[in-house]
Amino acid sequence: MSNPLRAKQQGVALVTVLLIVSILLAVASRLMAGHSIVINQHQNTFEQNQALQYALGAETLAKQALFEDFNTSGVGVDHLDEIWAQPVLPFELDEGGYLEAQVRDLNSCFNLNTLAGSNASEYLRRLKLMMRNLGTPDQLADAWKDWIDSDAVVQGFGAEDSEYLLAQIPHRTPNSLITHVSELSLLRNMTPEQLELLLPHVCVLPDTDTRLNVNTAGVHALASLHEDITPATVEALVDGQRNFTDVAEFINVNQDFTPADAALTVTSEYFELHAIAQVGDTSVTLLSLLYRDPNNGEVTVLQRDFGKLFRSNIQFSTES
Numbered sequence: 001m002s003n004p005l006r007a008k009q010q011g012v013a014l015v016t017v018l019l020i021v022s023i024l025l026a027v028a029s030r031l032m033a034g035h036s037i038v039i040n041q042h043q044n045t046f047e048q049n050q051a052l053q054y055a056l057g058a059e060t061l062a063k064q065a066l067f068e069d070f071n072t073s074g075v076g077v078d079h080l081d082e083i084w085a086q087p088v089l090p091f092e093l094d095e096g097g098y099l100e101a102q103v104r105d106l107n108s109c110f111n112l113n114t115l116a117g118s119n120a121s122e123y124l125r126r127l128k129l130m131m132r133n134l135g136t137p138d139q140l141a142d143a144w145k146d147w148i149d150s151d152a153v154v155q156g157f158g159a160e161d162s163e164y165l166l167a168q169i170p171h172r173t174p175n176s177l178i179t180h181v182s183e184l185s186l187l188r189n190m191t192p193e194q195l196e197l198l199l200p201h202v203c204v205l206p207d208t209d210t211r212l213n214v215n216t217a218g219v220h221a222l223a224s225l226h227e228d229i230t231p232a233t234v235e236a237l238v239d240g241q242r243n244f245t246d247v248a249e250f251i252n253v254n255q256d257f258t259p260a261d262a263a264l265t266v267t268s269e270y271f272e273l274h275a276i277a278q279v280g281d282t283s284v285t286l287l288s289l290l291y292r293d294p295n296n297g298e299v300t301v302l303q304r305d306f307g308k309l310f311r312s313n314i315q316f317s318t319e320s
């Protein structure tokens with residue numbers, strides 16, 4: 001065999017080997033990349049699950065605190081100095097990350113579902129008053145009543161399906177109790193600015209006749225009770241320490257509330273836990289609606305929402 005032919009064969013063999021090596025390298029790097037994605041996916045799933053378990057742990061802790069408050073530490077009264085009302089300061093988790101939780105009393109806000117109950121006209125009057133106090137048009141209260149009342153009859157400045165079906169994105173009214181406060185944003189003529197004003201003072205409970213806890217209620221929820229009660233008067237009351245043991249004691253020092261005494265209480269049945277747990281690069285937020293049975297203090301989870309942005313209530317002073 002001549003030398004040029006042999007050299008040519010050797011060249012072909014070398015190219016073949018190089019080709020095989022480069023294919024193997026490509027396959028290996030593809031496998032490595034795939035493997036790395038699988039590892040990251042597993043790590044994310046693992047961290048997500050750990051964060052979820054921490055958030056659910058916070059929920060269990062809140063249930064326990066509310067149960068103990070009912071039976072031992074805070075019997076017969078609920079106020080903001082009790083243990084359940086104290087936020088859990090953010091604390092570091094062993095896995096790297098943190099957990100923070102807070103409980104809010106929901107007998108402190110205006111329950112929007114009350115406009116679908118047997119006492120709807122009274123609650124409509126209160127919602128209108130609250131809207132006027134907040135500087136939003138009280139016609140929105142008519143629209144809200146139509147949104148959840150069972151009939152399809154337009155009342156006042158309200159609106160029913162006939163109007164919402166003509167909207168740019170046609171939709172229907174639920175005509176029943178609702179489960180999420182975000183439905184307010186679907187009301188006809190509701191602007192984002194008006195929604196932002198209303199949201200801190202309203203809530204949604206599976207109940208159509210909810211009393212306000214005078215020890216925890218906010219300024220606008222209390223001021224909505226009667227025309228003679230102004231937000232300015234209530235501000236002084238809310239800023240002070242509130243630990244009334246019964247409604248009569250409260251009325252005795254706050255005579256303006258006499259016409260609304262049937263709407264008041266000093267204990268609460270509905271609460272909301274909001275927690276955030278972060279593990280590694282993953283975080284889970286949990287908003288749980290809790291009901292505490294007024295007969296035995298047993299606490300039940302009615303609803304869980306994993307989509308609500310967590311906003312801490314903790315305020316640090318510059319010195320601390």
Ligand SMILES: [Ca+2]
Pocket residue numbers: 069070073074075076077078079082
């Ligand atoms: Ca209590």
Ligand SMILES: [Ca+2]
Pocket residue numbers: 145146147148149150151152153160173175
């Ligand atoms: Ca309706």
